[in-house]
Amino acid sequence: MTFTQQELLAELHRLVQTAETKGIQLRAIGGLAVRLHYADDHPAFKRDYPDLDFVVVRKQRREFEAFMAEAGYSPNKQFNLLNGAHRQIYFQNGSELKVDIFVGDFEMCHKISLEDRLTADPLTIPLAELLLSKAQVVEINRKDLLDLTSLLLFNATGDDDSRINLTQLARLCSADWGLYKTVSINLGRVADLVSKADSPLTDSERAAILARSQEILKTFESMPKPLAWQIRDRVGTRVKWYEEVEEVAR
């Protein structure tokens, strides 16, 4: 059973809002969260969405587990038993819809703490962290790159959470050289992508994306860099700077 984008978005809204009524902070992450920040249905960013991804605060993990049963989902018991403190998987009863849960932190190639950041946006994690969740992928794929590009096109940069919060980006990247490095590499990949001759973007769209990307890189240049960051910078990419993410088939 496959779901249309509208059906998935409707389910995303239902889960976040129902959780809210029970006092549970649940926010969307991943491709559909990015989709929620589109200004319009741009043909350049058309993609399929195989599942729903959310973040829940760590301290509400137990309430959340009970909530998912009420919401019509069954846990992947084995996976949740072994990984449930930081990751969980659920399946909608009667369908194959998979819901992937991050508990407290988003942890892939780099770790992004979200425990205290889930109230900034009513539906998704804040834009800055959403951008980082896509830009932190070392072995980035086309979908992630398109998501990253679309975030830069449809959302301005600024100093608060209604936009891509540059202060927050600087805070997280000055605390983690590895995150800074991967994000910088992927912003370069975005520039390559939009600069291609066959890009379906207009000149003004391309200019907006490149300008916002440059703003972020300039923010990195001017952000305060602790001594540990500077030492790690000297070492560079000779030492692995990210965690390995494994593909786990289920």
Added chain:
Amino acid sequence: MSDLFVRKATGLVRSWSVFDAFVYALFSINLITLGLYSFSQMYYFSGGMIDALIIAAIFIFFEVVVYSALIAVMPRSGGDYVWQSRILGGAVGFILAVTGWWFILWLWVPLYGDMFRHIVLVPILSVFGAKDLALWFAGTQKGAFTASVLTITIVSIFIALGMKTYARIQKVSFYGGMLGLLIVIILLLTGNPESFKTAFDANATAMFGAAPGAYDATVQLGTDAGAATPFSGGGLAAVFLVIPYLVFFNLWPNWGATLYGEVRGATDFKRNISGMGWALGITTLLGIVLLFAIKKTIGWDFYVQAGGAWWNYAWGFAPDATPAFPVWPYPALLASFLTNSSILRILVVVLMSLWWFGWSGTVFLSSTRVIFAAAFDRLLPEKVAEVDERTGTPIWALLLMVVPSVVVAYMFNFNIANFASLTLCSTLVIAVTYLGTTIAAIILPYKKPDLYKASPIAKYNIFGIPLITVAGLIFGGFLVFLLYQWLIDPNALYGIGIKNTSSIIYMLANYALAAIIYFGFKAYRKNKGIDLDKVQSEIPVE
């Protein structure tokens, strides 16, 4: 975009890094707890300790190869249970895995408890001047049982904290323990036998109220006990007879095998080998260095005699020969006698106690994964694979470990039905499990050719024979030798063979219990319409 990647499934950063797995392997063959404990018990052999250490390590390296290969083929939580049940069949897999990874761990609890009192409680209490309490723990059955109960409590807390937190505890223990060991080795290498003898006599009296002349009295008691084990040499046959006792300490670099479903990069064969192999190599090297340092200052003969004096009395062979030094002769404590600095003494015993804390979780952690895997196959009630909603603790799995452990610890510590003689059963039953896994490894390329050919180990062959088969044959031969020595015991060296009725009954009872559970649940599930043979024919999801 040529530099883009393709992902098909859920991305996951597993809980443990390869370094975490290395530390777990290093602690599983813990030089300070298992090593020093067994060295002190091995006082009556004719073969050299160093030679036995090196030869055993060579054979055990093939165990590392076998397990690294199986992990790379099927990196699943549950390890031996999953491999054996999928390759050898459900009954063999269940019976061998639950006896070796679950039931026999009940017997390991009083052994961990014994090491807790000798390596943590007694040294720390004594350096802080709590002589009477230290002696109560060191020399009474109630003290030993209390140490077992404390062990169960501490380990249960570690399990409740989860894999990630336990990895942090391990890391702190690793660095702190290594620092402590470095200080001990320096103290021993910079001391000399004369100053040690003086310090030993003075501290035995001052710290434990021993009668003057404890050194000479210990030499006499040890000699009377038959202390004989040489530092090295003794002939190859004699050295090989040391190994079945020695492997109580170092047969376990693969102890994390049941956890590899939670280790990053577990499909990388070479990486698995390096994690476990380095643990084996470093531990063997540290063992040689530590024993050499002991020989230099404590004196090899005295070290063996002190072990003989203690165990000859503790095992009840000479109930009237009360040790002149009234606590277990712990080399780190003995090394601390070489300094007059109270701070340094405290630092030594506290840092060295981390070797126990970093290791203690191994008694239950690996077992819980086997229990979970069996429960997911519906061979146990599903309840045992649930966690408590409030604490996140696998409460039922823990209870299945804890409750029988308390009973067995009581029987061991109070020597009911000769249970105190069963120490090496703890090793034998697990070796049988390992033999099952090794046979599974040997036949894997032929029994499951598709699985093998698709795996990363398929490219490793020796003269056209799969490496996993060759390594399995070598390690399997080693295990058969060990099992022959333990069970037949022609030289009466190990005390757990066919001449020890308690030992044989205890081990057979474990296998019978496992068989009853397996066939009982199989029949029960069949009544419910679930064919367990079918369940166990499929590779479990990650």
